[in-house]
Amino acid sequence: MIKFTGENKMSTGVNTVKGVTSLGKNVGIKKSKKDFAVICSSKLCNAAAVYTQNEVKGAPLYVNMEHLKNGKAQAIVVNSGISNVSTGKKGLKDAHEMASLAAKELGIRKEDVLVASTGLIGAYLPMDKIRRGAKGIKKQLSKQSKAAEAIMTTDLAKKEISVKVGKATIGAIAKGAGMIHPNMATMLAFIATDAEFPSSKLRKMLKQSVNKSFNMLSVDQDTSTSDMAILMANGLAGKVNEKQFQKALDYVCVYLAKLMAKDGEGASKLIISNVKNAKTEKDAKKVAKSIINSNLVKCAVFGNDPNWGRIMGAVGCAGVKINADGIDIYFGKMKIVAGGIATKFDKKKATKILKKKEVEFTVNLNQGKHSATAYGCDLTYKYVKINAAYHT
Amino acid sequence: MIKFTGENKMSTGVNTVKGVTSLGKNVGIKKSKKDFAVICSSKLCNAAAVYTQNEVKGAPLYVNMEHLKNGKAQAIVVNSGISNVSTGKKGLKDAHEMASLAAKELGIRKEDVLVASTGLIGAYLPMDKIRRGAKGIKKQLSKQSKAAEAIMTTDLAKKEISVKVGKATIGAIAKGAGMIHPNMATMLAFIATDAEFPSSKLRKMLKQSVNKSFNMLSVDQDTSTSDMAILMANGLAGKVNEKQFQKALDYVCVYLAKLMAKDGEGASKLIISNVKNAKTEKDAKKVAKSIINSNLVKCAVFGNDPNWGRIMGAVGCAGVKINADGIDIYFGKMKIVAGGIATKFDKKKATKILKKKEVEFTVNLNQGKHSATAYGCDLTYKYVKINAAYHT
Numbered sequence: 052m053i054k055f056t057g058e059n060k061m062s063t064g065v066n067t068v069k070g071v072t073s074l075g076k077n078v079g080i081k082k083s084k085k086d087f088a089v090i091c092s093s094k095l096c097n098a099a100a101v102y103t104q105n106e107v108k109g110a111p112l113y114v115n116m117e118h119l120k121n122g123k124a125q126a127i128v129v130n131s132g133i134s135n136v137s138t139g140k141k142g143l144k145d146a147h148e149m150a151s152l153a154a155k156e157l158g159i160r161k162e163d164v165l166v167a168s169t170g171l172i173g174a175y176l177p178m179d180k181i182r183r184g185a186k187g188i189k190k191q192l193s194k195q196s197k198a199a200e201a202i203m204t205t206d207l208a209k210k211e212i213s214v215k216v217g218k219a220t221i222g223a224i225a226k227g228a229g230m231i232h233p234n235m236a237t238m239l240a241f242i243a244t245d246a247e248f249p250s251s252k253l254r255k256m257l258k259q260s261v262n263k264s265f266n267m268l269s270v271d272q273d274t275s276t277s278d279m280a281i282l283m284a285n286g287l288a289g290k291v292n293e294k295q296f297q298k299a300l301d302y303v304c305v306y307l308a309k310l311m312a313k314d315g316e317g318a319s320k321l322i323i324s325n326v327k328n329a330k331t332e333k334d335a336k337k338v339a340k341s342i343i344n345s346n347l348v349k350c351a352v353f354g355n356d357p358n359w360g361r362i363m364g365a366v367g368c369a370g371v372k373i374n375a376d377g378i379d380i381y382f383g384k385m386k387i388v389a390g391g392i393a394t395k396f397d398k399k400k401a402t403k404i405l406k407k408k409e410v411e412f413t414v415n416l417n418q419g420k421h422s423a424t425a426y427g428c429d430l431t432y433k434y435v436k437i438n439a440a441y442h443t
Numbered sequence: 444m445i446k447f448t449g450e451n452k453m454s455t456g457v458n459t460v461k462g463v464t465s466l467g468k469n470v471g472i473k474k475s476k477k478d479f480a481v482i483c484s485s486k487l488c489n490a491a492a493v494y495t496q497n498e499v500k501g502a503p504l505y506v507n508m509e510h511l512k513n514g515k516a517q518a519i520v521v522n523s524g525i526s527n528v529s530t531g532k533k534g535l536k537d538a539h540e541m542a543s544l545a546a547k548e549l550g551i552r553k554e555d556v557l558v559a560s561t562g563l564i565g566a567y568l569p570m571d572k573i574r575r576g577a578k579g580i581k582k583q584l585s586k587q588s589k590a591a592e593a594i595m596t597t598d599l600a601k602k603e604i605s606v607k608v609g610k611a612t613i614g615a616i617a618k619g620a621g622m623i624h625p626n627m628a629t630m631l632a633f634i635a636t637d638a639e640f641p642s643s644k645l646r647k648m649l650k651q652s653v654n655k656s657f658n659m660l661s662v663d664q665d666t667s668t669s670d671m672a673i674l675m676a677n678g679l680a681g682k683v684n685e686k687q688f689q690k691a692l693d694y695v696c697v698y699l700a701k702l703m704a705k706d707g708e709g710a711s712k713l714i715i716s717n718v719k720n721a722k723t724e725k726d727a728k729k730v731a732k733s734i735i736n737s738n739l740v741k742c743a744v745f746g747n748d749p750n751w752g753r754i755m756g757a758v759g760c761a762g763v764k765i766n767a768d769g770i771d772i773y774f775g776k777m778k779i780v781a782g783g784i785a786t787k788f789d790k791k792k793a794t795k796i797l798k799k800k801e802v803e804f805t806v807n808l809n810q811g812k813h814s815a816t817a818y819g820c821d822l823t824y825k826y827v828k829i830n831a832a833y834h835t
Contacts, residue, residue: 107759107767107783137755139768139784172752173785346738347830354831360564363529367499375499376531391499392531393565432827438739439746439822 064199064211065090065222069245069287072192075201078184080132080170080177085201087184090224090241091126091157091192096283097247098124099254100165101261103278110135110142111166112279114150118162122250124283125163127241128153128185129202131226135168135176145176152185167239167279169226170204199224202239210310216299219246219288225307227314238265240280240307246296247286256297257282264304267336267425268312269344280304305426312426313408317434322352322427325413328420334371335416335423341369342412343427352410353429357401359387366414379415383407456591456603457482457614461637461679464584467593470576472524472562472569477593479576482616482633483518483549483584488675489639490516491646492557493653495670502527502534503558504671506542510554514642516675517555519633520545520577521594523618527560527568537568544577559631559671561618562596591616594631602702608691611638611680617699619706630657632672632699638688639678648689649674656696659728659817660704661736672696697818704818705800709826714744714819717805720812726763727808727815733761734804735819744802745821749793751779758806771807775799 065071070093080086100119102112118124128149135142146166154161168176199209203226213222227238248256261280282300313321324342329335342348345365351358359380366378380388383404387396404410410429457463462485472478492511494504510516520541527534538558546553560568591601595618605614619630640648653672674692705713716734721727734740737757743750751772758765772780775796779788796802802821 105756105759106761106763106765107755137752137767137780137783137785139782172755346826350827350830353827356831360529363499363564364497367497369498371498373498375529388529390531391529393529430827430831432824434738435742435745435822435824435827438742439748 063213063222064224065241065243066194066196067213068220068222068243068285070094070285071222071243071245072194073196073198074188074191074193075197075199076184076191078130079180080130085197086130086132087181088129088198088201089126089153089188089192090198090243092243092283092285094285094287095123095125095163096285097122097250097253098165098281098283099250099257100279100281101257105278107137109168110138110146111168113143114146115165115279115281118150118165121162122254123163124165124281125159126153126157127165127167127281127283129167129169129239130176130181131202131204132170133168133174133176134170134172136172138173138175141175145178148178149176149181152182153188156185156188158189165281169202169239202226206314208310208314210307210314212303212306214299214303216246216296217291219244219291219296221246221299221303223303223307225311227311238278238311240265240304242280242282242300242303244282244284245286245288246284246291247289248284248293248296252293253282253284256300259297260300260304263301264308267340267423268308269340269425269427308426312428315428316437317431318428319431320352320407320429321409322349322429323409323411324425324427325411325422326424327413327415327422328418329371329416329423330419330421332421332423335421336425337371338366338369338373338414338416339423339425341365342414343425346430349427349430352405353431355402355405357382357387357398357405359393362412362414363388373416374418377417379417381413383411455605455614456616457633457635458586458588459605459614460612460635460677462486462677463614463635463637464586465588465590466580466583466585467589467591468576468583470522471572472522477589478522478524479573480521480590480593481518481545481580481584482590482635484635484675484677486677486679487515487517487555488677489514489642489645490557490673490675491642491649492671492673493649497670499529501560502530502538503560505535506538507557507671507673510542510557513554514646515555516557516673517551518545518549519557519559519673519675521559521561521631522568522573523594523596524562525560525566525568526562526564528564530565530567533567537570540570541568541573544574545580548577548580550581557673561594561631594618598706600702600706602699602706604695604698606691606695608638608688609683611636611683611688613638613691613695615695615699617703619703630670630703632657632696634672634674634692634695636674636676637678637680638676638683639681640676640685640688644685645674645676648692651689652692652696655693656700659732659815660700661732661817661819700818704820707820708829709823710820711823712744712799712821713801714741714821715801715803716817716819717803717814719805719807719814720810721763721808721815722811722813724813724815727813728817729763730758730761730765730806730808731815731817733757734806735817738822741819741822744797745823747794747797749774749779749790749797751785754804754806755780755783765808766810769809771809773805773807775803
C-alpha cells in the first residue's frame with residue numbers, strides 16, 4: 052500500500068530516500084533567495100527523464116539527453132533565476148561547465164551529473180557566481196536541506212512529497228506555477244527512489260506517470276522551454292513490486308501536478324476536470340484538457356458562475372467526435388446537464404460548489420469506456436496583473 | 444482593382460449590393476436593442492456557407508446545411524439574444540419554424556431561407572415574439588436598414604463593409620467579439636454580392652477566404668457553437684473576373700476578422716502575427732496562431748512589455764518542427780531576435796511599438812517559402828471582468 056510519509060514538511064521530498072542528500076542555497080543569481088540546488092545519491096542510479104515538447108529547448112535539456120544515453124545518473128545540479136534558454140552555443144557550453152563543476156566537487160563522473168536551469172529566457176548564466184557556488188558542495192549536502200526552495204522561481208509554495216511503497220521510498224521535489232515572472236518558465240520535477248529498477252523500466256514508468264499528471268496539467272497552455280522530470284533510482288532498498296511502484300509514482304506525480312495547478316499564476320482555485328466514457332483514452336484526455344484550457348471556463352470558475360454552456364462549448368471544440376445529445380455534466384456530484392440539455396438544477400447550490408477551493412467537473416460522454424482527468428486553475432485579474440504589469 | 448465604397452457608414456454592408464435589402468429591428472428578445480434582422484435578395488441566389496467546427500452545433504446550422512444542399516438561397520433571417528444551442532429537438536423545430544415564418548411573409552420557398560441565432564446557449568427561442576416579429580417584414584426591407592446592429596450581442600461596434608470588384612459589389616455584415624456576455628457566443632458573417640458565380644465556385648472561394656481570415660482569428664480560443672459565414676450571389680451585376688473577386692472577398696473577410704479581433708472582449712489592442720518562410724502553409728498558420736493564442740504574449744502586449752521570450756515559447760510549442768537557432772523576430776519593422784538570440788535592440792523603442800493600437804509581430808522561420816497571418820487581441824483585466832463578473 053502507498054503510505055504518505057509527509058507533505059511539505061522539513062526533511063521530506065528527496066531527502067527521505069535512502070542514500071540521497073541535497074542542498075539548497077544562494078549563490079548570488081537572485082538577491083537573497085535560494086537559487087542553487089544539488090541532489091546527490093551515494094550510489095550511482097538508474098535514471099530516466101522526460102523533457103518539454105517545446106521545439107525551443109533550454110541548453111540543460113540537451114546536456115541531460117546526452118548524459119542519460121546510458122540510463123545512469125548520480126546527481127542533479129539546478130539553478131533558478133535564469134533558464135539558459137535561447138542562449139546559443141555559449142549557453143550549451145555553460146550548461147556543460149555546470150555539470151563539470153559539480154562532478155569535480157562531488158568526485159563523480161561528469162556524465163553522471165544532470166543539470167537544470169529555470170527562470171528568465173534569453174540571458175546567460177552568471178558563470179562566475181556558479182563557479183564560486185559550486186565550491187564545497189559535497190560537505191553541504193544533508194538530509195535537512197531545502198532544495199525544494201532553491202528551485203522555486205516565484206512559486207508561492209514549495210512542492211515536495213514522499214511516499215512509501217513496500218520497503219522503498221519515493222521522494223520528489225518540483226517547481227512550476229506557469230510563467231509567474233516575465234519570461235520565467237518551466238515546470239521541473241526531480242524524483243528519487245531507493246527502489247531497484249533498470250533504467251528502461253524507469254523510463255516506461257515515468258512516462259506513464261507523467262502522461263497522467265504533468266501532461267494533464269495546464270496553467271496557461273504555454274508549454275515551457277525547460278520542462279523536465281527526472282526519476283533516479285539508487286536501488287538501496289532493493290526490489291519493489293512494479294505495479295505498486297507505478298501506482299505510487301502516479302500518486303506522487305498527480306500530487307505534484309495538483310500543487311502546481313493550485314499555485315498557478317494568479318490562481319484562486321484548483322480545477323479538476325474528469326471525463327468519463329469516451330471512445331478512447333486519447334479522446335478522454337483531449338476533452339478533459341479542453342475544459343481546463345478554456346479561458347471562458349476558467350473565468351466562470353473565478354466568478355462562481357454555473358455557466359455550463361461554456362463547458363459544452365469546450366467539450367465540442369476539443370477535436371473529438373462527440374454526440375452532443377449524449378453529454379451529462381456534473382459540478383461535484385450535482386447533475387447540471389443530462390443528455391445535452393440543462394437539468395432543473397438549483398443555481399444557488401451550483402454556485403456554492405464553485406466557491407470551493409477545489410472545483411471538480413465531470414463530463415460523461417456516454418460513448419465508450421475510457422476516462423481521463425486534467426488539472427488546471429481559474430483565470431483571475433491577478434493572472435493578467437502578474438503577466439502584464441511586471442516588465443522584463 | 445478593389446475599391447472601398449465605405450466602412451461602417453449608413454447604407455453600407457449588404458445594402459450596397461444590387462437587389463439586396465435588409466431590416467434590423469427589436470422584436471422583444473432583448474429589452475430595447477435591435478434583436479432581429481432579415482437580409483433578402485430580389486432574385487434567388489447561388490449561395491455557400493461554412494460552419495463552426497465545434498461538435499456542439501446550434502440548431503440553425505442544421506437547418507442551413509439542409510437548405511443549402513441545392514446551393515440556392517434568397518434570404519437570411521437572424522435573431523440575437525439567444526443562440527438556440529443545446530436545445531434538443533424543440534430547438535431544431537423552432538429554427539425550422541423561423542425559416543417558415545420568414546418564407547411565408549417574403550413569398551419565397553422555405554428551403555431558400557437561411558437562419559441564424561446568436562446569444563445565450565441552452566435557452567429556447569421565444570417563438571411567440573419571433574412569430575409577431577416576422578409579420579410584415581417584406582414591407583420593412585430597405586436599403587437604409589440597420590441589420591448589422593440587430594445581429595450584435597454585446598459587440599461594441601457594428602461590423603460592415605462594402606467593396607467594388609469590376610462592375611459588381613460585395614457587401615457584408617458580421618458580428619463577434621468572443622463570448623462577451625455569459626454564454627454569448629458566435630461569430631457570424633453574412634456576405635452578399637451581385638456578381639454571378641455558380642454555388643460550387645462560391646463555396647470554394649468562400650472557403651479560401653475564410654481560411655485566411657476568420658479561421659486565423661482568435662479572441663479566446665473558444666470555438667463557438669454557432670459560427671457561420673454565408674455568401675450569397677444574386678448575379679444581378681453579371682460575371683466578374685474570378686481572381687479579382689477572390690481577392691476582393693479575401694479583403695472583405697480579413698477586414699471583418701480584424702474588426703472582430705479589435706472588438707474582442709476586453710481588448711485594448713489588435714495583434715497581427717505574421718509568420719514567414721515556413722516549410723508549409725499549414726506550419727506557417729500553426730505558428731502564427733500559436734502566437735496570438737498565447738495568454739502570456741497577450742498579457743505582455745497589454746502591459747507593453749517587449750518580452751520576446753514569450754514569442755519564442757509560443758513559436759516552439761506550435762506543434763511544428765522548427766530550428767530555434769534560425770528564428771528572427773520583428774516588432775513592427777524592428778528586429779528583436781536574430782538567429783534565435785536577442786539583438787541589442789532599443790527597449791524604449793520596442794515598448795513604443797507595443798503601445799500602438801495595432802501591434803504587429805513578424806517571425807521569420809527561415810525554413811521555407813510559406814507565410815501566414817493571424818489576428819488576435821491582448822488579454823486584459825476587462826476580459827476577466829467581462830467573463831467572471833457577469834452571471835448567467
